[in-house]
């Protein structure tokens with residue numbers, strides 16, 4: 653099958669400064685013995701998942717559709733460059749008619765059987781002003797499917813990042829409010845606890861897929877904050893890959909087994925029994941002993 657994987661020629665369409673940075677980062681990954689990466693792209697419909705994939709690959713690899721919802725299937729795009737293989741998996745939007753599309757999620761899961769997910773891009777738009785229960789449901793559905801650990805391997809991508817914030821709000825303020833709100837919903841939806849904060853430091857990356865994205869003096873696509881976003885996105889991918897957490901292996905157990913976050917719950921009654929005999933009983937005994945010893949109050 654390897655012979656079918658196409659050369660990643662799209663890199664050549666990037667500004668030469670961007671190309672140099674990307675090849676440097678691929679070199680760094682290879683130094684760390686990473687020569688294949690599989691990136692899963694998920695999120696609601698119409699947020700710019702497919703467009704972001706095309707931007708990264710540098711060609712129209714998957715179809716982009718402004719009005720129609722995608723066919724409920726995943727599409728894997730594979731490209732190689734300098735001994736490095738990149739697989740990017742596009743998925744259908746997870747929301748339909750106001751609910752999480754369980755069937756789409758099932759199709760996504762099954763098509764990932766025997767694959768290893770190295771990175772999850774959770775895509776949404778920067779130019780949205782509210783988060784709601786649906787966002788939480790999408791995150792929860794992803795977590796229920798792949799386990800909480802996927803958020804160690806995830807970051808948030810916000811598209812439509814070339815915007816002028818409403819009410820004259822400075823760009824950085826708008827960005828930090830929007831990303832803060834989304835991060836909060838992700839943490840709640842994924843069931844991440846406060847003490848998980850260090851383990852699950854989820855980065856947020858801005859993206860502008862429009863052909864009208866501004867460029868800097870060396871022809872790199874830049875955002876209103878001056879950041880060349882393609883190198884920044886790829887840098888974040890390498891940081892997530894090298895953060896010491898495990899990739900997600902999608903095996904039969906993960907797909908057919910119990911919800912990975914519920915595993916171990918059967919132990920709870922055993923733990924309660926254990927606590928009763930070894931903790932409660934011991935304390936009771938200690939109190940009884942104390943009472944026996946001090947049958948007469950010391951102040952007497």
Ligand code: GDP
Nearest residue numbers: 698699700701702703716717718811812861862
């Ligand atoms: P998907 O359903 O999440 O795969 O979203 P698509 O990639 O198909 O994008 C939906 C629509 O949004 C298309 O018309 C895209 O051209 C547009 N779009 C996606 N990303 C951006 C972006 O960063 N900026 C702008 N201006 N439009 C975008």
Ligand code: MG
Nearest residue numbers: 701702715722
């Ligand atoms: Mg799409």
